[in-house]
Amino acid sequence: MLRLHRVTPADDIWTERATYDDRLIFHTEPWLRFVAETQRAEPVLARVTDGDTTVGHFTGLVTKRFGLRILGSPMAGWTTSYVGFNLAPGVPRRAALEALMPFAFTDLGCAHLEIRDRGLVPADLEGLGLRWADAPTAVISLEPSEESLFATMASACRRNIRKAERSGVLVEEVVDDPTFADDFYDQLRDVFAKQNLVPTYSIERVRSLIRHMAPAGQLLLLRARDSSGRCIATAVLPWYHRTMYFWGGASWREHQHLRPNETLIWYALRWARARGVTEFDFVGGNSYKSKYGTVEVPVPWARRSRSPLVANLRDAAQQGFALKQRAVARLTGARA
Structure with a gap:
């Protein structure tokens, strides 16, 4: 059974994480500093263990919305892409995702979790109480x-x-x-x-x-x-x-x-x-990009809230942001 254990960012941790073949720029120290600064968020690094053996790492950031702690890996609007896990070959991503739930809601005391991991597929999400949307790239x-x-x-x-x-x-x-x-x-x-x-x-x-x-x-x-x-x-x-x-x-x-x-x-x-x-x-998967000879890769964006109220607050905030953006555009005179 896999478990997540929070670790303190240090040189040996960054060196260890850089040995995983599925590492992305969004897992690196400079990128996390960028997101932490612009989102006023706290980076969260964790080892994924199977017994006494380290089999991977998790990357995320904790922020607050409506006074509630939220774990984003990432959150929408952060202008960062897939984060999630780095895992050794053969380690099921579903098992790592299942271990993330108690880590997010119990260990970190968060009320809401969002994750977009390049290696996850829809089948990994079934039965874990997650809502998700397809976010292909x-x-x-x-x-x-x-x-x-x-x-x-x-x-x-x-x-x-x-x-x-x-x-x-x-x-x-x-x-x-x-x-x-x-x-x-x-x-x-x-x-x-x-x-x-x-x-x-x-x-x-x-x-x-x-x-x-x-x-x-x-x-x-x-x-x-x-x-x-x-x-x-x-x-x-x-x-x-x-x-x-x-x-x-x-x-x-x-x-x-x-x-x-x-x-x-x-x-x-x-x-x-x-x-x-x-x-x-x-x-991202906008249609205009196909002219460059692209291939579309499905990447689910999953989320889970501790209660329906928190889920509703998240959805309301997303809708409110879209309305605010259009209102600001009108006030500043932006025009087609």
Whole structure:
């Protein structure tokens, strides 16, 4: 029978966790510092044991909502993706998930738990009192050659990349440039304004991500410039182990006819592949991503509350956030 035991973050713990093949950037110390800072949350690390043997690790953060302790691994709105477990080969994820329940609700005293683990499948959730929604992601294998990757893209996507090149669009890698966050966020506001919305997070979150991840060498920041040198698009791409992630991308609407977005993705795919990264993860399953030759991977997002009242509060908070976002957009004059 598996059990979870909370541990204090220390160098030997981070070293041990980095030996697991299913490790993701969202399990690392710099990423947890980023989430803890932006969400005012407390990181929670735990060993998964089978008797006296360590067979894995759990990662999460505890925060408070409505005065209640909540364990997120992660929570919606944290701009972080799958967290959950790192497990040794052969250790059932369902068994680890079952052991998480008493750890979350008894040991940590939480009233609500949410988890999105890349290795979980719907069958793992059955009979555990969890509610869940399908939250698929779109991925690209970077193991084929560059020629094969390009050929797998939709023909329109390939034409757009060639058009950007003919139009003089150039991509630059950004290092130690404090103006990048401003460029990205200004363009992001323009993207949201097209839908009469405002961004779901502030510019401080972008700055925090760069501050924590860039020194670790786990962040690729890209700018696309037009032939006159104007910044017309940006992309934020964390990477670690075998995967690069699309955390965010934005561009000015007036320059989208130059197709800088496709050019940024194509640059990132080649950059990651050249460094031994074997997968590009769009961290979401929007239909527009299929033009890059993606494959959809199902990833359930599960949650469980200590009482129906807590579950209702969670749902009400999510609905309230959507209404607030549209109201703020109207007040600030965002328009399509």
